Amino acid sequence: MTGDVPETVTAALADQQVAGQVCLEAGAGVGNTTAGLLTAGAKRVYAVTNDADHAATVRDRVGDGNADRLAVVTADLRATPLATDSVDLVTAHGLCNVLPPADLNAVAAELARVARPDSHLVVDDYAVPPASAAVTRLFALENAAARVVDGRPALTFYPAGVLAAMFADHGWAIERRKTLLDPVPWTEAHIEAHSDVVREYADELPDVVGEPLATMADNLVSAIGSERAGTMYSLAFRLADR
Amino acid sequence: METRALGDTGQESTVLTFGSIALNWLEQEGANQLVELVLDHGVNHFDVAPTYGDAELKLGPKLRQYREEVFLGCKTQEREYEGAAQKIDRSLNRLGIDTIDLYQIHGLEYEAELDTITADGGALDAIREAKAAGKIDHIGLTSHGNPQLIIDAIDRIDDLETVMFPLNPVVAGKDGDEYDYEAVLERCESEGIGTLGIKAFAKGSWPPTDELAEADRPYANWYEPVDTPEAIRERFDFAAAQSLDTVVSPGDPKLVKMVLDAASRSEGMDEARQRALIEEARHDDSPVPEQLHH
Numbered sequence: 104m105t106g107d108v109p110e111t112v113t114a115a116l117a118d119q120q121v122a123g124q125v126c127l128e129a130g131a132g133v134g135n136t137t138a139g140l141l142t143a144g145a146k147r148v149y150a151v152t153n154d155a156d157h158a159a160t161v162r163d164r165v166g167d168g169n170a171d172r173l174a175v176v177t178a179d180l181r182a183t184p185l186a187t188d189s190v191d192l193v194t195a196h197g198l199c200n201v202l203p204p205a206d207l208n209a210v211a212a213e214l215a216r217v218a219r220p221d222s223h224l225v226v227d228d229y230a231v232p233p234a235s236a237a238v239t240r241l242f243a244l245e246n247a248a249a250r251v252v253d254g255r256p257a258l259t260f261y262p263a264g265v266l267a268a269m270f271a272d273h274g275w276a277i278e279r280r281k282t283l284l285d286p287v288p289w290t291e292a293h294i295e296a297h298s299d300v301v302r303e304y305a306d307e308l309p310d311v312v313g314e315p316l317a318t319m320a321d322n323l324v325s326a327i328g329s330e331r332a333g334t335m336y337s338l339a340f341r342l343a344d345r
Numbered sequence: 346m347e348t349r350a351l352g353d354t355g356q357e358s359t360v361l362t363f364g365s366i367a368l369n370w371l372e373q374e375g376a377n378q379l380v381e382l383v384l385d386h387g388v389n390h391f392d393v394a395p396t397y398g399d400a401e402l403k404l405g406p407k408l409r410q411y412r413e414e415v416f417l418g419c420k421t422q423e424r425e426y427e428g429a430a431q432k433i434d435r436s437l438n439r440l441g442i443d444t445i446d447l448y449q450i451h452g453l454e455y456e457a458e459l460d461t462i463t464a465d466g467g468a469l470d471a472i473r474e475a476k477a478a479g480k481i482d483h484i485g486l487t488s489h490g491n492p493q494l495i496i497d498a499i500d501r502i503d504d505l506e507t508v509m510f511p512l513n514p515v516v517a518g519k520d521g522d523e524y525d526y527e528a529v530l531e532r533c534e535s536e537g538i539g540t541l542g543i544k545a546f547a548k549g550s551w552p553p554t555d556e557l558a559e560a561d562r563p564y565a566n567w568y569e570p571v572d573t574p575e576a577i578r579e580r581f582d583f584a585a586a587q588s589l590d591t592v593v594s595p596g597d598p599k600l601v602k603m604v605l606d607a608a609s610r611s612e613g614m615d616e617a618r619q620r621a622l623i624e625e626a627r628h629d630d631s632p633v634p635e636q637l638h639h
C-alpha cells in the first residue's frame with residue numbers, strides 16, 4: 104500500500120515503461136510520484152530532495168514494505184551521488200516551478216548525466232497561470248516575499264515549449280506532450296499552503312515588513328477561497344545523444 | 346439525447362436514465378408533467394422501485410400511455426423466493442403493466458446476501474421464473490457496496506445483464522479496493538454487462554442531524570446534491586465520460602430539469618478536465634500532508 108496516487112501522476116506515467124525500471128524521482132516533495140512509481144512496479148526508486156522534512160515525509164508515506172525498492176536520498180539535484188548512466192526513467196513532477204531559473208540548467212545537465220542512453224524523462228509542470236486569475240496575485244506575493252528573504256523567487260512557471268527546449272539542449276528528445284489538468288483546481292488546501300509559505304517568509308522579516316505581508320496573505324486567502332485556473336502539462340523525453 | 350447500448354441486452358438506452366423516485370414527491374398531476382418533460386427530452390430508460398414511496402403508482406398512468414417508448418427498470422430488496430415473487434407481482438400491479446424490462450436485485454451489501462439470493466429458494470429463482478413467464482425481460486443488480494462484491498455477483502450469476510453502482514469524481518479519486526468501481530466497469534465491458542451510474546450528482550453527506558434536521562434539508566436526496574446548472578452539467582459530463590452506459594438522474598424533482606438540460610446538451614469531457622475534477626475532490630479529504638502542488 105503506497106497511499107493515494109494522484110491522477111496527474113498516474114496519467115503522466117501511463118505511457119511510460121515503469122515496471123522493472125530503475126527510477127529517479129527528482130524533487131520528491133510529499134512523495135506523490137514516488138508512490139506512483141512504486142505502484143507501477145518500479146524495480147528501484149531513488150527519491151531525491153534537498154529538504155530533510157520532505158525526505159522524512161516520503162519515508163513515512165511510502166517507506167513501509169518498500170525497503171528493498173526505495174532509497175530516499177537527501178541531496179542537491181545539481182550534483183547527486185547517483186552513478187553516471189545508472190537510471191532508466193527520470194521523473195520531475197512539479198519540480199521545475201520551484202527551481203530558481205539559475206539552477207534549472209545545472210539540474211537538467213545532472214539528470215542527463217545519471218540517465219543511461221535511451222532512458223526516459225517525464226517533466227510535469229504548470230503553464231503560466233492567466234494574469235486574470237486570483238491565484239496569480241498569491242503567487243506574486245509569495246515571490247515578492249521570497250525575493251526579499253532569499254534573493255530568489257519561490258515559484259517560476261515555464262511554458263511547456265521553454266522546458267522542452269531547455270531539456271532538448273541537454274540531449275533529451277521530446278516524445279510527447281499531454282495536458283494533465285485543465286483547469287488546475289487550486290483548492291482551499293492549496294491556497295492555504297501557499298499563504299503559509301508567505302507567512303513563513305514574513306516571520307523572517309522585521310515586523311514592519313512581515314506583518315503587512317502576512318495580512319496580505321490572509322486577505323488573499325479569504326478573497327480567493329478556491330479557484331480553477333491555468334493548466335498542468337506533461338512532457339516525455341528520450342535521451343538521444345549528448 | 347445520445348443513446349448507448351445497455352451491455353448486450355439489445356436495449357439502446359439514453360445516456361440519462363430517469364430515476365422515477367422523483368415522482369414520489371409530487372402530486373399525480375405534477376408527476377404526469379414531469380414524465381412528459383422527461384420524455385420530451387428523449388429519455389427512454391426509467392428506473393423505479395417499490396421502496397420509493399408512491400413512485401410506482403404515480404409513474405403508472407404515463408408509463409401505460411407511453412409503454413412502447415419506455416424501457417423500465419424496477420428492483421427488489423427481497424433476498425428469498427417468496428418475497429421476490431410477491432414483489433414482482435406487486436410492482437406489475439402497481440405499475441399496471443405486464444412486463445418489467447429490467448428487474449434488479451437491489452442494494453446488495455453483503456456476501457451472505459449473495460449466498461441467500463443464489464441458493465435454492467433464493468430471490469433469483471423467483472426472478473428467473475418470472476422471466477420464463479414473460480413478466481420480466483432482463484436481470485440486473487444494484488449495489489452501493491464493495492466493488493469486489495459486485496464482481497463476485499457477476500461471477501456467480503450467469504444471466505446477470507446489468508449492474509448499477511455509484512460513480513462520481515469523489516469515488517473515482519479514491520484508491521482503495523473498496524472504491525475500485527473501475528474494475529467493475531472493465532469487467533462489465535468485457536462481458537457485455539450493461540452499466541448504470543448512480544450518485545453522479547452527490548456532493549457529500551448531509552450535515553449531521555443535530556446541525557441540520559432531516560426535515561430542514563432542502564432536497565429529498567439521501568445525500569447532499571450539487572445544485573447549480575454548471576455543477577450539474579459538469580457531474581453529468583464526468584459520469585457519462587466514464588464509459589457507463591447510462592447515468593441515473595437524482596431523486597429530487599427540483600433537480601431533474603437541470604439534469605435533463607445537461608444530458609441534452611452534453612458534449613463530453615476531455616481527460617484533463619476529468620482529472621481536474623477528481624483532483625479537486627481528492628484534496629477535500631486527502632490524508633497526505635499540506636501540498637503546494639498537484
Ligand SMILES: C[S@@+](CC[C@H](N)C(=O)[O-])C[C@H]1O[C@@H](n2cnc3c(N)ncnc32)[C@H](O)[C@@H]1O
Binds near residue numbers: 152197202
Ligand atoms: C513541489 S515538490 C515536487 C512534488 C513531488 N515530485 C511529488 O510527486 O510529490 C518539489 C521538491 O523538489 C525539491 N527540490 C527543489 N529544489 C531542489 C534541488 N535543487 N535539489 C533537490 N531537491 C530540490 C523540494 O525540496 C521538493 O521536495
